[in-house]
Amino acid sequence: MGCAWRGECPPDSIIVIVDVLCFTTCVSVACRQGATVFPCEWNDARATALGAAETAVVAAKRGERGFTLSPASFTRVPRGLRVVLPSPNGSTLAFAARARDAASVVAGSLRNAAAVAGWASAQQRPVVVVPAGERWPDGGIRFAIEDWLGAGAILARLEGERSAEAEAAVAAYERLRGDLCRALRRCASGRELIGWGYPEDVDLACALDADEVVPLLSGSSFTAVH
Secondary structure, eight states: OBSOSSSOOOTTOEEEEEOTTTHHHHHHHHHTTTOEEEEESOSSHHHHHHHHHHTOEEOOOTTSSSSOSOGGGGSSOOTTOEEEEEOTTHHHHHHHHTTSOOSEEEEEOSTTHHHHHHHHHHHTSOEEEEEOOEEOTTSOEEOOHHHHHHHHHHHTTOOSOOOHHHHHHHHHHHHHGGGHHHHHHHSHHHHHHHHTTOHHHHHHHTOTTOOOOEEEEETTEEEEEO
16 A cells, blocks of 8 residues: 555556545545546646536636535535536546556545545555645645545555555544544645635535545546445
8 A cells, every 4th residue: 555656556556546625525525416527637628628528517717606626516516417627636646547557546535535445445456545735836746734634544444564655644644633624724725725715615625434435437537436
């Protein structure tokens, strides 16, 4: 079991993408209600083209009406919703993971950590957990403690040998699991979302094991397995 994208990634492994604030939390909330979510690394004309090809709506930008990269926007979805959800972190990683020779790619978060770990354990394959991180304004990668905690919440429920990175993620999760909401509200990404007027997104993201759903990437989209 690992906690890094680079390095060994056996071809029969399960890749778990973790982007707690907010892509994989959106995916968990949407898929538990039967939605289909298409990851996409672009938020431009190519996303529009993908939506047209898949007969799916393209998520709007934050602050606009409709479905956005905000978990709160997915708390009520119409039956059969198909949505393209671009993001620079989790969605981009999920899109890229399609090209890797993995057995499965799933979207993990704090909300579905137990479900993802239980499903992954049942597959009896190596598990690679990928905390997405955030981006600085210049495009550089920023460490994101919320993704580290999400990874730790999943890894803590998995048996087997862990990498040093995985052990560190589990230790961080065990240390802060008593008040995950406080941790997310105080982290850099959480403070940003609250400052932008999205405190509900943080509250939804920190709800440990609230969703009993495993969003599995099948072809080009995430759909739920239970």
